[in-house]
Amino acid sequence: MNKREFKDRVYGELAAVTKAMANPHRLEIIDLLAQGPFSVEQIAGYTGLSVANASQHLQTLRKARLVSVVRNGNFILYSLSDDDVFRTWVSLRELGTAFHAEIEKLVQNFREGTKAIDAQTMISLLEKDEVILIDVRPEEEYRRGHIHRALSMPVDRLPGELNNLPRDRQIVAYCRGPFCVYADEAVRLLLENGYQAVRLEEGYREWVLAGYPAQTA
Amino acid sequence: MNKREFKDRVYGELAAVTKAMANPHRLEIIDLLAQGPFSVEQIAGYTGLSVANASQHLQTLRKARLVSVVRNGNFILYSLSDDDVFRTWVSLRELGTAFHAEIEKLVQNFREGTKAIDAQTMISLLEKDEVILIDVRPEEEYRRGHIHRALSMPVDRLPGELNNLPRDRQIVAYCRGPFCVYADEAVRLLLENGYQAVRLEEGYREWVLAGYPAQTA
DNA sequence: TACCTATTCAATAAATCAATTGAATACTGA
DNA sequence: TCAGTATTCAATTGATTTATTGAATAGGTA
Numbered sequence: 001m002n003k004r005e006f007k008d009r010v011y012g013e014l015a016a017v018t019k020a021m022a023n024p025h026r027l028e029i030i031d032l033l034a035q036g037p038f039s040v041e042q043i044a045g046y047t048g049l050s051v052a053n054a055s056q057h058l059q060t061l062r063k064a065r066l067v068s069v070v071r072n073g074n075f076i077l078y079s080l081s082d083d084d085v086f087r088t089w090v091s092l093r094e095l096g097t098a099f100h101a102e103i104e105k106l107v108q109n110f111r112e113g114t115k116a117i118d119a120q121t122m123i124s125l126l127e128k129d130e131v132i133l134i135d136v137r138p139e140e141e142y143r144r145g146h147i148h149r150a151l152s153m154p155v156d157r158l159p160g161e162l163n164n165l166p167r168d169r170q171i172v173a174y175c176r177g178p179f180c181v182y183a184d185e186a187v188r189l190l191l192e193n194g195y196q197a198v199r200l201e202e203g204y205r206e207w208v209l210a211g212y213p214a215q216t217a
Numbered sequence: 218m219n220k221r222e223f224k225d226r227v228y229g230e231l232a233a234v235t236k237a238m239a240n241p242h243r244l245e246i247i248d249l250l251a252q253g254p255f256s257v258e259q260i261a262g263y264t265g266l267s268v269a270n271a272s273q274h275l276q277t278l279r280k281a282r283l284v285s286v287v288r289n290g291n292f293i294l295y296s297l298s299d300d301d302v303f304r305t306w307v308s309l310r311e312l313g314t315a316f317h318a319e320i321e322k323l324v325q326n327f328r329e330g331t332k333a334i335d336a337q338t339m340i341s342l343l344e345k346d347e348v349i350l351i352d353v354r355p356e357e358e359y360r361r362g363h364i365h366r367a368l369s370m371p372v373d374r375l376p377g378e379l380n381n382l383p384r385d386r387q388i389v390a391y392c393r394g395p396f397c398v399y400a401d402e403a404v405r406l407l408l409e410n411g412y413q414a415v416r417l418e419e420g421y422r423e424w425v426l427a428g429y430p431a432q433t434a
Numbered sequence: 435t436a437c438c439t440a441t442t443c444a445a446t447a448a449a450t451c452a453a454t455t456g457a458a459t460a461c462t463g464a
Numbered sequence: 465t466c467a468g469t470a471t472t473c474a475a476t477t478g479a480t481t482t483a484t485t486g487a488a489t490a491g492g493t494a
Binding site: 269290292 | 468469470473
């Protein structure tokens with residue numbers, strides 16, 4: 001094997017892996033699977049794809065060995081094959097966000113009228129009991145793992161649970177990550193109903209990746 | 218803007234950046250530009266592409282803001298727009314290598330018969346003057362930056378410089394990175410001529426990224 | 435065994451990407 | 465100004481990717 005063949009093979013293999021991530025739907029799927037295993041139906045629901053189309057994209061990720069598969073009766077559960085997949089996604093996300101101000105602008109415009117606090121601030125406020133932390137992801141994800149001392153409060157249940165929340169403390173809401181909108185919805189609802197509410201900048205997986213305390217329930 | 222539009226826009230932008238990296242030639246170009254600025258002609262030469270094809274690929278990288286451009290008379294010099302581009306490439310490289318054993322096997326087969334040492338080992342041997350370190354990249358790259366105490370010995374000049382190298386010490390050769398073959402060629406030539414020679418596992422950019430001492434000349 | 439559910443497969447059409455080609459553009463120096 | 469050099473542009477052709485569709489497959493339950 002000569003030098004050119006060697007390089008074409010090596011870069012070709014790595015380009016194939018990169019190509020598997022080079023599609024908006026598949027990036028969204030990777031971002032979702034960072035929260036744990038999901039069935040094809042669930043993935044289709046959260047991403048707005050048909051089941052058949054979601055399955056096709058998942059086969060692409062599978063062939064690139066970016067996801068792994070477990071069958072559970074009628075259901076097939078997909079999850080990321082390793083934390084490194086998430087880390088590479090984070091690297092791409094940060095690279096894109098740093099050089100494409102449109103992305104940051106998109107996110108800021110979408111979040112207009114709401115505020116965020118970072119992990120360090122949240123930790124110290126929580127220790128002083130100055131805030132309540134709510135996890136507004138679906139319950140299933142909360143049970144799989146959540147930030148230490150967070151209360152489960154799925155966003156679609158929040159309207160009926162408002163009276164169970166204190167008005168004298170700030171409420172911090174978090175969800176899946178920087179592009180997840182559950183926390184935005186929750187903060188908006190809380191603000192409209194006279195609560196003090198902010199979003200946590202980090203999502204659950206970023207929290208875990210940074211080594212902050214988490215627990216399962 | 219509703220939730221679905223927001224997500225489609227954000228993941229779409231990030232997929233566009235990822236797509237710019239999802240081609241073997243463009244990955245090779247990124248790997249090369251990690252060594253510094255190069256003209257289109259040079260890039261075409263090192264990658265085996267036509268100038269027109271190299272230019273097209275560079276326009277793709279430019280539109281994704283992964284490279285930056287400086288004109289120097291008749292020449293246009295391309296370089297990586299930031300270290301983060303290199304870091305993301307490293308992340309992709311490691312992800313691909315970890316899950317696709319074919320890649321590691323390719324590299325090992327190509328390097329059959331040669332040995333490597335890592336940075337830590339090299340540092341301690343160099344301090345004890347037990348090894349000679351040679352940079353076998355083209356001189357231009359050596360001058361832009363090289364490992365502290367390395368001698369410039371471009372691989373195409375090595376045959377004529379053999380007699381200037383000591384036979385009583387091991388020679389450590391390095392080049393651009395894990396997929397660069399200059400160091401392999403040098404080690405093979407040295408071994409065939411009765412020298413003790415090994416390859417340094419890290420290339421120049423990995424060395425710098427790890428914070429080890431480098432210098433310019 | 436039959437029916438139901440979840441998922442995958444394979445084919446198709448449309449969209450996108452990649453390599454090539456030759457003309458156009460920008461710069462340099464006599 | 466002209467000729468030479470380096471690069472880009474735009475068009476074309478062929479290759480690859482994506483979404484859709486309906487049939488096929490795998491598992492569960494009565």
